[in-house]
Amino acid sequence: MRMEMWREILDPDFLLRNSVYMSVLVGLACPLVGTYLLLRRLIFMGVALPHISSCGIAFAFAFHTWGLIPHMEEGEHTLALAGSTIFTLGAILGFSWFEKRGRSLIEASIGTAYVLAGAWSILLLVKNPHGEHGLLDRLKGEIIAVSNASLGWTFVVFAIVALTFFIFQKEFLLVSFDRETAVTLKKNVDFWNTFLFLLIGLTISVSVLSVGPLVTFGFLLLPPLIAHGFASNMRQFIWGATAIGGVSALVGFYIAYRWDLPVGPTDVALLGVVYVLSTIVNRSIALRPATAHKSSP
Amino acid sequence: MTGDSLLTLDQVAVGYGRHAVLSDVNLTLPRGSFSGLLGANGSGKSTLIKSILGILPPLTGRVEFASEAGRAPALGYVPQRDVFDPVYLLSSFEVVLMGTCGRVRPGRRIDAAEKEWARQCLREAGAEQLSEQMFAQLSGGQKQRVLIARALATKPDFLLLDEPTAGIDATARQSIMDVLREIHARQRLTILMASHDLLVVRTYVEHVIWLHQGRIQQGPVSQLLTPANIEEILDLEMH
Numbered sequence: 001m002r003m004e005m006w007r008e009i010l011d012p013d014f015l016l017r018n019s020v021y022m023s024v025l026v027g028l029a030c031p032l033v034g035t036y037l038l039l040r041r042l043i044f045m046g047v048a049l050p051h052i053s054s055c056g057i058a059f060a061f062a063f064h065t066w067g068l069i070p071h072m073e074e075g076e077h078t079l080a081l082a083g084s085t086i087f088t089l090g091a092i093l094g095f096s097w098f099e100k101r102g103r104s105l106i107e108a109s110i111g112t113a114y115v116l117a118g119a120w121s122i123l124l125l126v127k128n129p130h131g132e133h134g135l136l137d138r139l140k141g142e143i144i145a146v147s148n149a150s151l152g153w154t155f156v157v158f159a160i161v162a163l164t165f166f167i168f169q170k171e172f173l174l175v176s177f178d179r180e181t182a183v184t185l186k187k188n189v190d191f192w193n194t195f196l197f198l199l200i201g202l203t204i205s206v207s208v209l210s211v212g213p214l215v216t217f218g219f220l221l222l223p224p225l226i227a228h229g230f231a232s233n234m235r236q237f238i239w240g241a242t243a244i245g246g247v248s249a250l251v252g253f254y255i256a257y258r259w260d261l262p263v264g265p266t267d268v269a270l271l272g273v274v275y276v277l278s279t280i281v282n283r284s285i286a287l288r289p290a291t292a293h294k295s296s297p
Numbered sequence: 298m299t300g301d302s303l304l305t306l307d308q309v310a311v312g313y314g315r316h317a318v319l320s321d322v323n324l325t326l327p328r329g330s331f332s333g334l335l336g337a338n339g340s341g342k343s344t345l346i347k348s349i350l351g352i353l354p355p356l357t358g359r360v361e362f363a364s365e366a367g368r369a370p371a372l373g374y375v376p377q378r379d380v381f382d383p384v385y386l387l388s389s390f391e392v393v394l395m396g397t398c399g400r401v402r403p404g405r406r407i408d409a410a411e412k413e414w415a416r417q418c419l420r421e422a423g424a425e426q427l428s429e430q431m432f433a434q435l436s437g438g439q440k441q442r443v444l445i446a447r448a449l450a451t452k453p454d455f456l457l458l459d460e461p462t463a464g465i466d467a468t469a470r471q472s473i474m475d476v477l478r479e480i481h482a483r484q485r486l487t488i489l490m491a492s493h494d495l496l497v498v499r500t501y502v503e504h505v506i507w508l509h510q511g512r513i514q515q516g517p518v519s520q521l522l523t524p525a526n527i528e529e530i531l532d533l534e535m536h
Contacts (some may be wrong), residue, residue, distance in 0.1 A: 039384055167404045174395050177385050182373045185399035185451065232431075234386050238468045 002258070009254060010238040018146035020253050022154060023263060026207050027249025030219035032165060032239035033200045033228075038224045040176055044093060044107065046220040048114035049088055049204045050213030053086075055117035056087025057209065058124040065128050077150060077209075084205040092201035096194050150210065157206045161199050172196050173234065211264050218268035219245050226275050229282040248274065302363060302368060303328040303455055303487045304349065308410060309358030311341065311348040311517035318344045318354055324506060324515050328363070331481045333498035333518075334491040336508030342491035343377070345508070346459050349489070365454045371399070373453030374474060377460050378440040387536055390428045393419055398452025409496035415450050423476050438469025456480075458490040462497050470494075474501045487496045495527065 009020055037046045060083025063069045069079065091113055098106040165172070175182045175192045182189050207216040227240035252267035302325040310320035318341040326332055336342050341385060344465075347353040350372055362463050373396070396418070397411040419425045424442035425433060441461050448456055455535055461477070462470040477503055481488055492498050498505060498518070505521045507514045509529075514521060 041382070041384070098393070148500070170398060170401070171403050173385075174398050176393065177387065178376070180347070180350070180376055180380075181374055181395065181447075182371045182398075183352045184350045185396075187398070228386075230383070231386055233388065234391070237386050253393065 005258060006254065009245050009257060016257070018148065019263065020250070021151055022146045022210050023249040023253050023267065024246050025151075025154055025158055026211050027219055027223075027245040027247075027252075029203050029245075030046070030216055031223035031245035032162060032238065033203045034220035034224045035227075035238050036172065036176060036191075036196060036200065037220060038228065040238060042106075042110075043221060044110050044114070047217055048110045048117065049091060049201065050119065050208045050216040050220075051114055052091045053084045053088045053205045053208035054232075055124075056083035056085070056123045056205070058128070059083050059087070062124045063156045066119045077147070080209050081153075084209045085202070088201040088205035088208075089166065089198060092197045093194065096197045099193070100190070105108050113228050146210070154206055154210055157202060161203050168192075168195070177228055215267055217265035218264075218271055219249070221248040222268070222271035222275050223248065226271070226278045229278050242263045244271075244274070248253055301328050304328055304363075304489075305359075305361045307348070307359040307361065309348065309360060310356040310417075311344045311353065312356055313344070313353070315356075319508065319511060319513070322358070323512055324513060326487060328487055329485040329502070330504050331478075331488045331502050332490070332504040332506055333502035334489060334506045334508065335495065335498050336491075336493060338493055340444040340493075340508040341511075342493070342508060343459050346457050346489070346491050350457060362455075370454035371451055373448030373451045373456040375441070375444045375448045375456070375458040375461055377463065377465075378437060378444060381432070381440075385433065387432050387524070388429055389424065389432050389435065389439075389446075390415065390419065392432045392443055393447045393450050399451055414452075415446075418446040418449040419443070421449055421476075421480065423472070436469070437465040438473060441465065441469075441473050442476065445473070445480075449480070453486065455487045455489070458488070460491055462492060462494055470497065477501065495522075498522075499527075 008014055009016075011017070014020065034046060037043060057080045060069070060079045064079055094113075095106060095110060098109045118277050171187065171192050174185075175187065175189050175196070179189055182192075187258050203217055204220070207219070223245040224237070224241040226244050231237035248271050249267055252270045253263055254260065255270060256263040256266040304324075304326040306322050306324050308321040310317045311322065312318040312320075322345065334342050344353060348355045351360075356482075364370070393415045394407055394412065397407055397415060401407050401411065403485065416425070416428070419428055422442045422445040424439065424446050427439055427443060432440065435443065445458075445461070448458075458477075459474055465473070474497055477488065477490070480486060490502065492496075499522050502518060503518060505514075505518050507521055507526070
């Protein structure tokens with residue numbers, strides 16, 4: 001790796017510094033909430049929600065073009081944020097309602113929402129020349145033009161999400177691990193589940209707005225999967241996933257900048273390589289004779 | 298509610314959706330008793346336990362607890378051990394700590410006193426040496442001990458267990474039942490244990506609630522588990 005290039009990327013006066021910060025923020029926040037999607041076996045929800053979020057952005061642009069939403073100063077970003085948030089939170093509340101009523105129902109509803117969101121996004125994109133440019137960039141995972149305001153908002157939202165996860169980890173873990181016992185302990189399981197899903201939804205909608213659905217899903221899924229292979233407790237799992245996400249985002253940005261590639265797909269491809277390598281290492285450790293790798297007495 | 302009963306079920310129907318698994322259930326559970334809920338697989342034992350615990354609201358009727366020192370009794374629950382997903386990287390100690398969550402306010406850390414209580418519960422359940430081991434990697438019998446410790450960590454007035462001896466070997470089964478018997482003898486805790494294991498129920502419990510063909514019979518082991526009834530139970534198991 002070229003040190004000068006690292007220095008350039010990390011320089012506070014670097015032209016694309018906001019893109020670097022945004023990548024790292026998404027890389028830190030998405031794996032944090034992704035760990036709960038993995039624990040609750042809701043990976044498919046992690047695929048569907050970013051697409052639903054994109055669909056919300058497409059609808060918002062379409063409504064604006066058709067004159068159903070008045071013109072706004074600060075227009076595009078606010079519009080996209082509103083569409084993304086409304087659709088994601090609406091979907092997540094629906095999914096949490098379905099989850100209470102059985103696994104087969106929730107899988108069917110997530111699958112349906114995923115395919116419909118994908119179809120509507122494309123239809124609206126094709127018929128909306130104004131929204132096409134911005135939305136296409138998001139779908140491709142281009143993280144180039146990030147305003148200070150957008151970066152600031154994203155930081156505030158992710159900081160609140162991370163802090164909330166840290167404060168209420170005990171409750172989120174209890175209702176996720178053993179819902180029935182949580183009921184017997186007089187915990188309001190529906191409230192904690194909905195709260196957890198809302199935090200996940202908020203993170204996803206803000207992330208999709210910044211980096212698009214592909215990158216969001218990549219960071220939701222791959223860092224937790226990598227970390228789970230090596231972690232020996234929940235703390236290592238959660239913070240390990242977050243660290244892997246953050247570091248991968250930074251290294252991914254370097255690779256993209258160095259070879260002139262789109263940042264988002266580069267991040268995801270890098271995570272894929274790390275995942276494959278980590279799986280090989282894990283398997284080889286598992287195949288070694290038991291006595292060779294037991295560290296405990 | 299009768300004088301010294303902890304739990305009364307009055308005209309209760311339990312089930313899923315609109316489908317009643319058991320209906321017209323009337324029973325009382327004496328305070329400090331060790332009762333076995335006996336019945337074949339699919340007879341509604343787990344459903345009844347979940348309805349008593351409030352996990353599954355009864356379709357009709359009343360589930361009523363006598364108050365303990367002016368408050369609702371604390372419930373300790375030992376679910377079937379195969380409901381837990383091994384993806385959670387939790388140590389046995391962390392699983393037991395969950396039992397203290399009912400007393401710790403949301404957002405607060407679990408304090409040192411509660412942690413010490415959790416360790417004591419592990420000792421009582423004979424699982425102290427499992428404390429640092431991953432819960433998902435324990436054997437069936439070891440998991441049951443940890444789950445019993447977690448239920449004790451709730452400081453329960455009423456302990457409910459769902460098939461605690463299912464699918465484990467005879468030695469582990471005996472040792473788990475010995476732990477339960479000791480806990481009952483020492484604390485005079487009210488215990489209700491769902492089981493399809495006739496031998497366990499006959500050997501360890503005082504009262505039997507027998508679910509049979511949608512009906513419920515209740516009484517002391519000596520009265521209810523007569524040779525004729527046992528023959529009928531065994532015949533059911535054979536078929």
